[in-house]
Amino acid sequence: MLVSRYMAAMTEDTPGRQARAKAWFEDLRDRICAALERLEADADSTLYGQEPETFVRTPWSREGGGGGVMSVLRGRLFEKAGVHVSTVHGQFAPEFARSIKGAEDDPSFHATGVSVIVHPRNPRVPAVHMNTRFITTTHSWFGGGADLTPLLDEQRTEAAPDARQFHSSLQAACDAHDSDYYRRFKAWCDDYFRLPHRGEPRGVGGIFYDHLERGFEADFAFTRDVGTAFLEAYAAIAERRMAEPWTEDEREQQLVRRGRYVEFNLLYDRGTLFGLKTGGNVESILSSLPPVVKWP
């Protein structure tokens, strides 16, 4: 009987680890949705002028194996927010297998993860993105990151209060695990979330990491801390900003700046391109795109 390298590399614990990671990502999803729904409910009705909404969950399944659940909030404070979990498995297409660690000779994979993207209506509340995942090929590792995208120019510096809070929260999560993580993962994030054609960063950064292989327990604990740090920092930023009224001009700035987000996701984002070009769930992948955008 043929035993694939993937099967051979799986330890007794692998299915248990995948299940624990999946359960955490789903638990984090629930906590993020609850926190955003609370803020949505608490938002000032005179400012947002409509009733609060809640997340709508839509399960989907993948032809090759596995599936996920999209949770989308189309609300008053959160004009569009997506919190998605997926757990998929199968075989990478040969041309992709070559570029994925541990899949060069055996394209079998299992991937479980959570991804978050929030586009607030109020241009004074930053947009945010977070994703963490646990991948198994003939290797297994955690990867992920979180980055903040303020829409207004005056907020788009690392010295601005929201950026400082976001970074300091992620730094604390990093520092608890490795004194070099924050420096390395911040630089990786700055390098990744750039629009070369405009010579601009996407936002004010955060952290980005991949191929963590220091040991499942250590890496899982770190990934949990990143998720929690992200949630606490973003909820605090949104809560502080959401009562601020905005001007027409600020809304216009936001809609134009959102165009840069679209440019990044469609031109450069590896996850988006990978997903779209390999028959991923289009609705889930493109739910990252902002609800209204201008290229004036």
Place this chain on the structure above:
Amino acid sequence: MLVSRYMAAMTEDTPGRQARAKAWFEDLRDRICAALERLEADADSTLYGQEPETFVRTPWSREGGGGGVMSVLRGRLFEKAGVHVSTVHGQFAPEFARSIKGAEDDPSFHATGVSVIVHPRNPRVPAVHMNTRFITTTHSWFGGGADLTPLLDEQRTEAAPDARQFHSSLQAACDAHDSDYYRRFKAWCDDYFRLPHRGEPRGVGGIFYDHLERGFEADFAFTRDVGTAFLEAYAAIAERRMAEPWTEDEREQQLVRRGRYVEFNLLYDRGTLFGLKTGGNVESILSSLPPVVKWP
């Protein structure tokens, strides 16, 4: 003295041919701008609710050689229309030279062309795109095409009146030159203007051709006929449609459908990706993106 293959391949006539092509593209630009401005002026003020606008011309120059002129109309009937000419020359980057006919061994090139993209405000008036160009490497050839993108579902079939008029005008231009052109170039267009991730065509097609090398005079005459056919067909379609009032729901359909246009241009369009990744004029390249878009 080193004589490059590019120089060796240039005939006595090459500079004259480039100048004639350039002059035609600029003349066509002037005619297209004049036609769109006339429609913009003629549009019903009660329907469009603001004064007519005119094209604003902005010249730009390219570091490596040459430049162009952007003409942009941000109007009432034509919410955003760009009619751009450019004539550039220099050396292709080595990684691109390999993929361009006649530039494999000598990266020198000269390119002159015109491109048009129109996003009307009224969702009942289709968007349109046209581009024709004359390229010189160690070969020289014409290429181009035109395609129509109706925004409303009921207009998005080849049997719909606008699609039929557009196709029949382009077919007449093709048939005057080669009985097989329309069949070939229509299929090429259908193949190129697709969104594989959605399994959808971008619009209702048109024609697309490249590497025409039947002889300069014949190919130039064909390219002129395509430009004129495009202009006449689109002006007639816009003129017929522009008096039709539209509903909120139709405007919403339009804004969502425009998202597909953005997806195509940023994910697949070779010209856009080529331009952005080789330091082209970002403002000119991305002026193809619609003024307001929704991903609800």
